[in-house]
Every structure is written in structure tokens, then in C-alpha cells.
Amino acid sequence: MLFTRASFVIALATSAVAAAPLERRWGGWGNWNHDGGRPWWTPSSSYLDFGKRFPGADSNAPICDLSQAVMPTAPTPLPAPAPGLSLSHVAIGRGTQNYTCDITNATAIPSAVGAKATLFNVSCLAADTPALLARLPSIALDLPIPSSDGDDSSPAYQDISGHHFFLDATTPFFDLDTTLHQYGTGQFKKANSSAAPSDAALGTNGQGFGSVTWLKLDAKDAAGQVLQEVYRLNTAGGQPPKTCQGMAAAFEVQYSAEYWIWAQ
Template sequence: MLFSQASCLLALTTVVAAAPYEKVEKRWGGWGGNGRPWWTPSSASSYLEFGKRYPGSNTAAPTCDLSQAVLPTAPTPLPAPAAGLSLSHVAIGRGTQNYTCDLTNSTAVPVAIGAVATLFNVSCVAADSPDLLAKLPGIALDLPVPTTDNEDSAAYQDMSGHHYFLDASTPFFNMDTSLHSYGTGAFKKTNTSSAPSDAPLGQYGVGNGSVAWLKLDAKTSDGQIFQEVFRTLTAGGNPSKTCTGMPAAFEVQYAAAYFLFEKP
């Protein structure tokens, strides 16, 4: 199914950005594969329920079948998820890729030192509307990072958690908030693939291209729910090719879709 830019923007502001959140008898719960919204039937049912794999104690809350979600394929395909793993969560990450420059070296190039992103739950979009999912990172890149410091806001209700680095080579996913506990995990990069040639250059169409797609494996399987993470559908994030005119440390805006796999 093809979606217009307006429909994508509406869906994104409903699903991801800080749209008004009202505790009313019926409210937006996300988007189904037919482009129509689901409704949550009760104010006791969290706004977040639309993106959960299971409805929890409220059996009337919307659900989706994540087995129907398809992991996007990079131009140079990444390895498939390991046998025995199942997709448990899909999130849009919106934040920055972070870099440093050695200003004492006239030929220095930017060095990646990690990333920081807020993650928003789009699991049901991935399951039911893959065409819409493919558009969301590019739209998210052109929107401000939603403020999530208010638990009553739509952005907080839809927030999966946060992504950051423990050190230069250890990406970490903290998927626990005051509303849910999806899990946490430390990872290592095991595979990479260049973003498609038509990926966004950067915010508002200006920039140096999109960061690579990645496959991340858990650093340890002991006590960690998530075992593999795929960074896909990247939008922006690449630095300039040289450090000429750049500060010692800088950020580049980016967005991406993250597919998180766990042991059943």
C-alpha cells in the first residue's frame, strides 16, 4: 500500500512526535495496514498499547502479529537473524551521531564516538504497514526530537526507551521506562552495509548522506533479553569527509528503524 506524504506525517505525529495526548474514552492507538486508526476502548488502556506485541491484562487493547513484519534488505544484504530468534520490538530512533576531530592534524577526518537517540515504538506499523515504516525515518529526521520528560505526553507514552554508547564500541539499548520494561542490552557491531543510494542526505535534504545499516550482536547472552539488533532505513547521520572547518566535537542529526530480536 502506498501512503501520501500527508498520511505519513499524520501517522508520524500520532505515533512518534509529541501530539496532544488526551485521556478520553476513545483516542488514537496507531495505524493498521488499511491506513485506518485503531481505537483503544478505555481510558485505562495506555496509549502505548498500540505498539506492544501483547495486550497485557487489557485483552481489548490492540495487538499485532510481529511475525508478519519483514526486516528491510540492505543493498548489500546483512546476515539473517540467527536461527531460533524472534522479532520482539521495532522502534524508530531519533537523535544524533556523534563525532570528534583532531584539530592539531590538518588532514584529520571525523571519528565516530557513538550515538544518542530516543526510541519510539512502531512495532505494529512494522507488522501491518511496511510501506509506511520505510518512510518514517526520513520524516522523523526533519522533525525535532520529541520532548519525553512529561509522562502524560504522547511522546512519552510511545517511547520505547533510549539508545546510547557505554564506550566507543559498545552500543546499549535501555528499553525500560516507568511505563514498561522491555529489557536492556549491550551489543557489538558484527556486520555493516552502506545505506541505499537514495537514502536522505540529511535534515531538510542537506547533508553528507545516511549512516550504514548494521547488524549488532549481544556482547553476552547471560541475562539479556535482546540478542540481535538491526539498524535499518537510516536517514542522515554521516559527517563531512574531512575535519576542515569543523569543531573538536560535533553532532549530526539522524533517524533509523531498529529491529530487536530475542530468544523465544
Template sequence: MHASLLFVSALAASVWGAPAYPRITAVDKIEGVSEYFNLLASKVQESRSRAGPPVCDLSGVSLPAGASSMPAPSEGLTLKHIAIGRGTQNYTCNPTTPGEAPKANGAVATLFNASCAVATSPELAAALTRAALYFDLAQSETLQKLSPSNLARSGVHFFTDSTTPFFNLDVSSAWKLGEIPCGKAGSAPAPQDAPRGLQGEAAVPWLKLSAKQGATGGLQEVYRLTTVGGSAPATCEGMPASFEVQYSTQ
């Protein structure tokens, strides 16, 4: 079995089908949603001239330009999965020191299979990653797909302790890709033009993570790329003792 690399950001071949009507969490932030639907319409038109459905070949997928300052994937690894992550970055504050910056307290996200989408149209997948922040996550979890796309739920992400992000890709009964506890191996600020979050907050940094003991399925590395929102305010002024900031990512 080849050791494997995971990109947290992906799509299903059925992306070309007609999407369901979504519930949108912020009607005044419609640009990203419109961009996704406009691109989807153009890709549907293109698909009609193809001889067959898109092929989910990940061999040609590479890190986006914004990741040039990050460590490259280790030699010999094979890209195994790409997922769009949708969830929250979590923070805590000390009410007695409102001038201090919030402290990171892990993250929670649902992962949706975007491998075919990135392989066939990185542009559309990036637009969907941006639009995903405005879709109702509860609706997507109920439907087991990233509504209004047809990207199936492929995993979950959370922290097992303050320094160990964990990715479980064994949640589907149809196929199991493994689990991977990680530690940070590199980071880079999100590009200056990265989309901001629901309250105008900056995008969280891009990350490279390496496996800790206990990884299964041959998984070795994870990248968090194409982030949207998720950053905490500069200080704890006016913030509760704990709070969440919504984000999406590949």
C-alpha cells in the same frame, strides 16, 4: 522465555489517531514530513473500514530489501520490539589535521515504540522514520512520545565505551523489555536512495549487533535499519573538535 531480536525502529496502535501539531526543525526540508502526513491520512481512511483495531503481530515482519547483504537473524530468535530511534551520531576532529576524516565517537538516541506501526504498515512506519528527523526531539522527550505521532517512548540508546552500543528498554514503568550491550556483527551501506540528513549528509550504514555479556530480557540481537542522515563530512576542515550530526533510524 524465547531469546529475542530487537529492530531499532517501531510504532503504537494509536498511530491511527489524530496527531498533534509538531515543531519542525527544518522548514525547507518538508518533503519527508508531507509524505508522512499524506500516508497517515490514507491509513486513517483505510482503518475506518476495518472491523477492529490493528493487531500488533510481529511474526510476519522481516528485514527490508536493503538488508539482503547483511547477516540474517540467528536461528530460533523471535522478534520482540521495533523502535524508531531519534538522536545524534557523534564525532571528533583534531584541529591540527583538518584534512583527516572525523572519528566516530558513539551515538545517543531516544527510542519510540513502533512495533504496531511496522506490523500493520511498513510503508507508513518508513515514512515516519524519515519524517522524524525534522521533528523537535526536545518536544518529543517532554511529551514522552514521538510527536506528532503517538509512538510512546520505549527506551534510550548510548555507548558505554568506544565499541559498546547499549540499548535500555527498561525505562517504562508499564513494561520492561530488558537491556542489551552490543558488539558489531555485520554492516551494509545504506541504499543509494536513502534519505539524506538536515545538511544533506548521507545516511549512516545499516548494522547488525550481537549481545555482549550482561544482556537481560532474553535480548540477543539488534538491527539498525532505514537510516536517515547521520554521516560526518569527508574531512575535519572547518569543523570543531567535537560535533553531532542528527539522524533517525528504525
């Protein structure tokens, strides 16, 4: 799949169901070494101002080809995508892993009951600047979760691809259809997992219990949806404490991750 590349990631595009759609993006990462000392993700950064003043500035942006993107390798390698699939979309997910506890038993282990996350389009970064992409989950983890799809408190919250949530405790769902674009939807099931690297983020602000596993998800009904496989990679945060001591009956742990989405 091909995407036009501006240095940030705003989608103005068409459906991912098409064989090779093009997307137009505006904005820019800017140079955080020469931006008044401000972090590159702050709303006052020059690249955001430029993008808002000149929304058509990337009309001649070069093409980024997702066939050139290479997924990170898990510590215990995950199986390769099935033959015949192509990379459809890469997103940063920012949200929470959700857990429940038996509060009558302090030694009980928290039970995972799903997750919810907002997805942000980073497809061109995956193709063109993978080293930068690899930094984003840890950076996103220290940014607040957007209150709505219109939250523009940070440039990282622009170009929302869609949402990830669970239909039940074992069925992750990806909804990549929004008012701006229709990339597809799908129900999935866990196929394979790999522990996060030992140096993965502990949690927000460097405090927490570690990063959730890397995953490969397969479609629950391969014949019924365009999106076929999803990889959760480069996770940051999301792990619960080892026991339920001091925890509520239901609680959330903030996390971020890369999601690599493969389609027919």
C-alpha cells in the same frame, strides 16, 4: 510476539521478557489528505485529538503479530537473525551520531565515538503497514529531538520505548525499560554492516552528508541478556563531513533509523 494495533503507537504494556505479551495502544494516524491540509504529524491533527479524548478507544483493536513483520533488505544483505530468536520490538530511533575531530589537521577524518537516540515504538506498523514505517525515519529526521520523555510537541513523541546510547566507543547499549513497560536492556557489539542506499536521506531538511550504514549488532554476552540482536535499518542522516575542516573538536550529526530488536 503479538501486539494490539491502533493506528498509532502508544504502548501501555507489559514486559518483553514474556514469550508473547500483548500491548494496548491508542491514537491514530488519521488521513492527512482530509485533515485541513495539515501534515499528519502536527499536534493539531484530528487523530491526536481523538486519541487524547478517548484513551480507551482501541480496547477492541485487532491483534498485530510481529511474526508477520519482515525486515527491510540491506543493499548488501545482512545475515539473518540467529535460529531460535524472535522479533521482540521495532522502534524508530531519533537522535545524533557523535564524532570527534583533530582540529589541528584540516584533512583529518572525523572519528565516530557513538550515538544517542530516543526510541519510539512502531512494532505494529512493522507488522501491518511496512510501507508507512519505511517513510518514518526521513520524516522523524525533520522533527526536533524531544527535550525529555514527556515532550508531547508532536504525536511522534508519544510511546517512547526507551533510549539508545554508548557505554564506550564500541559498546552500543539499548535501554528499553521505562516507567510504563520493561522490554529489556542489552549491550551489543558491531557484527556486520551495509552502506545505506544511494537514495537515502542526506540529512535534515534535505541537506547533509548522507545516511549512516545499516548494521547488525550482536549481544556482547548472549547468556546475560534477553535482547540478543539489533538491526539498524532504513537510516536517515547521521554521516559526518569527509574531513575535519571547519569542524569543532566534538560535534553531532542528527539521524533517525529503524531498530529491529530480536530476543530469546
